[in-house]
Amino acid sequence: MIFHLDTSTTQPLGVVLLKKRVDASNSNELQKAFAQWLLQASNFVFDCTELDFIDSSGLGAIVSCLRKALEHHGDVKLAALSPKVAMVFELTKAKQLFSVFSSSSEAIQSFRTVSPK
Amino acid sequence: MNISEKTINNYAIVSLQGILNASSAPKLKTYIAGMPDEQSLVIDLENVEFLDSSGLGALVGIARKKKTGSAVMKLARMNERVKKVFEITQAYTLFDIYDDVSAAAEA
Amino acid sequence: MKTLLVIKKQEYEWLIDLFPGVHPLLVPICNKPFIEFLVDFAILAGSDALRIVSDGVLGDVEHYCENGSRWGVEISYGSMRPGDDISTVIDKNRRFCLDGRVIIISGFLFIRYNKKREYASLFASLPTGELLGCPHGSISLAGTSTTKTEAPGTLPFSLAALDSIGKYYELSMEILRTGLTHYVIPGYSSEEDCYIGRNVIIPKSAEIIKPVIIGNNVQIMTNAIIDRNSVIGSNVIIDRESVISGSIVIGNTYIGEHLEVKNKIAAGNLLIDPESGTVIVMEDPHLLTTMTKSKVAGALLRRLVHTLGATFLILLQLFPWLLLRPILGMQGKWKRKKEQYYAERQGKYVTLTSTTIECTGALSAFAKALSLDRFTLLFKVLSGKLALIGNQPRPLNPAIPLLPNSPAGYRPAVFSYAEAEEWPEIGIDTEIVEHYYAVHSDPLKDIAMTQKALFHRTH
Amino acid sequence: MNPIITLTLQANLRYVRVASIIACNVAEIFADFTCNSTDIAEFCHAYELSVSEAFTNSVRYAKPAQPEKQVTIRFSSDNNSLAVSIIDTNSQFNPVTQAPDISSYPEGGYGLFLIHRLMDTVSYTREDDTNILTMTKQATMTHDT
Numbered sequence: 001m002i003f004h005l006d007t008s009t010t011q012p013l014g015v016v017l018l019k020k021r022v023d024a025s026n027s028n029e030l031q032k033a034f035a036q037w038l039l040q041a042s043n044f045v046f047d048c049t050e051l052d053f054i055d056s057s058g059l060g061a062i063v064s065c066l067r068k069a070l071e072h073h074g075d076v077k078l079a080a081l082s083p084k085v086a087m088v089f090e091l092t093k094a095k096q097l098f099s100v101f102s103s104s105s106e107a108i109q110s111f112r113t114v115s116p117k
Numbered sequence: 118m119n120i121s122e123k124t125i126n127n128y129a130i131v132s133l134q135g136i137l138n139a140s141s142a143p144k145l146k147t148y149i150a151g152m153p154d155e156q157s158l159v160i161d162l163e164n165v166e167f168l169d170s171s172g173l174g175a176l177v178g179i180a181r182k183k184k185t186g187s188a189v190m191k192l193a194r195m196n197e198r199v200k201k202v203f204e205i206t207q208a209y210t211l212f213d214i215y216d217d218v219s220a221a222a223e224a
Numbered sequence: 225m226k227t228l229l230v231i232k233k234q235e236y237e238w239l240i241d242l243f244p245g246v247h248p249l250l251v252p253i254c255n256k257p258f259i260e261f262l263v264d265f266a267i268l269a270g271s272d273a274l275r276i277v278s279d280g281v282l283g284d285v286e287h288y289c290e291n292g293s294r295w296g297v298e299i300s301y302g303s304m305r306p307g308d309d310i311s312t313v314i315d316k317n318r319r320f321c322l323d324g325r326v327i328i329i330s331g332f333l334f335i336r337y338n339k340k341r342e343y344a345s346l347f348a349s350l351p352t353g354e355l356l357g358c359p360h361g362s363i364s365l366a367g368t369s370t371t372k373t374e375a376p377g378t379l380p381f382s383l384a385a386l387d388s389i390g391k392y393y394e395l396s397m398e399i400l401r402t403g404l405t406h407y408v409i410p411g412y413s414s415e416e417d418c419y420i421g422r423n424v425i426i427p428k429s430a431e432i433i434k435p436v437i438i439g440n441n442v443q444i445m446t447n448a449i450i451d452r453n454s455v456i457g458s459n460v461i462i463d464r465e466s467v468i469s470g471s472i473v474i475g476n477t478y479i480g481e482h483l484e485v486k487n488k489i490a491a492g493n494l495l496i497d498p499e500s501g502t503v504i505v506m507e508d509p510h511l512l513t514t515m516t517k518s519k520v521a522g523a524l525l526r527r528l529v530h531t532l533g534a535t536f537l538i539l540l541q542l543f544p545w546l547l548l549r550p551i552l553g554m555q556g557k558w559k560r561k562k563e564q565y566y567a568e569r570q571g572k573y574v575t576l577t578s579t580t581i582e583c584t585g586a587l588s589a590f591a592k593a594l595s596l597d598r599f600t601l602l603f604k605v606l607s608g609k610l611a612l613i614g615n616q617p618r619p620l621n622p623a624i625p626l627l628p629n630s631p632a633g634y635r636p637a638v639f640s641y642a643e644a645e646e647w648p649e650i651g652i653d654t655e656i657v658e659h660y661y662a663v664h665s666d667p668l669k670d671i672a673m674t675q676k677a678l679f680h681r682t683h
Numbered sequence: 684m685n686p687i688i689t690l691t692l693q694a695n696l697r698y699v700r701v702a703s704i705i706a707c708n709v710a711e712i713f714a715d716f717t718c719n720s721t722d723i724a725e726f727c728h729a730y731e732l733s734v735s736e737a738f739t740n741s742v743r744y745a746k747p748a749q750p751e752k753q754v755t756i757r758f759s760s761d762n763n764s765l766a767v768s769i770i771d772t773n774s775q776f777n778p779v780t781q782a783p784d785i786s787s788y789p790e791g792g793y794g795l796f797l798i799h800r801l802m803d804t805v806s807y808t809r810e811d812d813t814n815i816l817t818m819t820k821q822a823t824m825t826h827d828t
Binding site for chain 2: 735786791794801
């Protein structure tokens with residue numbers, strides 16, 4: 001996981017690059033880190049370009065990130081899901097909860113165009 | 118085991134009868150060794166009552182020799198019991214197997 | 225009339241990884257093995273003998289089709305070399321092709337036909353030669369026809385090559401939507417677009433929308449939806465609130481809770497998107513799994529939990545047993561029978577003394593409520609011969625062999641899951657419960673289930 | 684397991700056929716009593732073939748210059764499975780087997796592989812300088828129906 005703050009938007013935007021796998025072994029790590037990131041931003045883009053595998057606990061962690069972001073009046077948007085990862089999101093109906101973009105720049109752009117509430 | 122031979126279209130048709138196992142396989146090997154290397158063969162297995170891996174090994178050995186001697190060796194009329202051994206060992210992939218002797222000798 | 229089927233390994237190889245453990249020629253199309261459609265067609269076309277020729281291993285196909293007596297047709301098998309062309313294959317099977325006419329079907333092809341039409345006289349009169357061809361194979365006729373007629377402009381059958389998972393999916397959907405009445409489809413059917421197999425459990429809250437085909441021993445859990453255009457194979461569990469639509473669930477697959485399987489193929493722990501060909505392997509037992517036995521590590525923990533549980537029960541039952549056993553024994557209400565049962569490991573047996581307590585009088589009712597009849601069996605848990613909870617031990621009976629590799633596994637036990645759930649203890653329904661717990665049970669749940677079993681037995 | 688027959692033969696390839704015919708016949712008698720309607724011919728062929736393979740191995744690996752060498756074949760059974768043990772005093776061998784690489788035209792090495800494929804269980808033990816290869820098969824064939 002690599003986190004950086006994108007300040008080109010009106011509100012600070014957290015961009016998270018997820019790597020390889022998000023599964024039972026590292027989903028806790030993601031949730032803990034996310035609590036820290038929430039202090040700096042409430043809008044997030046999870047860039048899944050390098051994510052090859054996700055299981056139900058990884059999915060649970062990402063959904064819990066979304067819930068926390070929503071509590072902070074923010075959002076988590078997903079970008080560049082590989083076909084395999086997308087299939088897991090579809091299978092579990094988690095896809096319906098997220099806005100999904102084909103690239104991280106599109107996802108970042110979408111936060112720019114939305115006027116801050 | 119009895120071995121008999123006839124000729125169709127330059128193919129030596131070697132018909133085996135009886136049991137092809139460790140005690141009879143040497144007889145087959147010696148018989149085939151007595152033929153010229155370039156002699157093409159059809160081995161008729163219709164009357165082979167029993168074949169084990171020693172018998173199979175002999176057939177595989179003949180096939181390899183014929184292959185290097187650029188002759189052809191074909192098998193014909195395999196019964197179910199014999200086929201089983203070829204199937205388990207996948208030895209059928211090494212042979213051209215015909216259900217008819219004259220078809221084997223013509224093709 | 226005879227039929228010669230020539231299918232090269234190279235043509236079906238692509239299917240091997242997608243449906244592991246199933247021979248490609250036995251891959252189900254609408255719950256019926258591929259090869260059976262061809263057998264049906266051959267018979268419909270008037271064949272009394274069928275030979276399947278391939279350069280690949282046919283063992284499983286042979287085991288399934290045997291000599292064809294099931295269909296009243298003689299089925300034999302032949303081998304070929306990968307490089308052989310059709311004429312070589314015909315030569316290699318000359319004796320088979322010798323008398324009469326032969327339909328030669330070459331390639332991994334599905335033949336679309338309609339069982340209501342008349343094919344026998346058509347094939348008897350068609351001219352020799354290729355009837356239909358496509359880049360992946362052909363269907364042709366050898367031998368002379370009895371009457372000389374020209375081939376009709378359109379033949380009442382057509383070919384569909386199976387060369388990709390997309391084609392497989394399309395074909396299955398095509399049959400499901402429009403062709404179910406053209407073929408013999410397994411299952412019970414009262415309406416033409418709905419086939420349901422044996423022992424299918426559908427709760428009131430579940431929803432099934434036609435067209436649909438469901439195999440045998442299928443358990444659909446509460447609020448699950450089988451939406452239109454779905455094929456569910458045998459021994460499948462669709463867990464709570466999951467939605468299956470436009471999808472094929474291959475046999476022995478477990479679909480977890482709250483999932484949406486839309487336009488996909490689920491086979492064991494594989495989820496396949498037929499459109500893109502993307503395959504994901506599920507390593508996650510909550511989502512999709514193959515129905516298999518539990519892992520070794522889990523087995524060790526389970527053994528420990530079961531031993532502790534059994535020890536606890538022994539201590540609990542010891543006094544009542546010492547007290548009641550002699551009294552009931554004297555009254556002749558305590559009956560014991562020594563019998564051999566199948567053990568967990570295949571090919572092994574275990575001798576058990578089963579006790580029955582004749583249920584007359586307050587004392588025996590009390591003894592039964594305490595499950596004292598199982599007391600002696602508890603010691604078998606300590607020695608590892610039985611589990612505390614699992615399957616009901618099956619008596620050794622040569623006539624009813626225990627199926628090896630049954631997907632649910634078999635773990636003979638003092639108490640059975642079926643007892644815990646108050647399911648009928650005998651019969652195939654029990655298998656479904658056991659199947660379900662093969663997927664859902666863990667050592668902790670086992671304790672709860674044992675409690676449940678003990679409780680239910682008192683009532 | 685109840686013993687049925689114990690038979691000791693001279694370790695000579697001449698007697699391979701004797702061993703395998705007896706195995707085939709014992710299997711047939713056993714299957715006749717035990718099976719309802721299974722494929723008896725296939726059951727018997729499995730014993731005929733397996734014993735042929737095992738006996739041949741025992742003779743092949745017998746140390747030379749010991750013409751009095753013997754191989755013992757022991758049949759025993761329980762309710763529905765028949766076990767046959769081939770016992771010899773050869774040196775220890777490695778019973779682990781894999782399919783021979785057929786593409787290299789091997790002339791041997793199929794024996795144990797065949798036995799494993801034909802029988803339900805194959806076990807090998809070494810006791811007091813003897814090799815015991817025990818092969819068992821259930822008489823009731825399990826069909827997936």
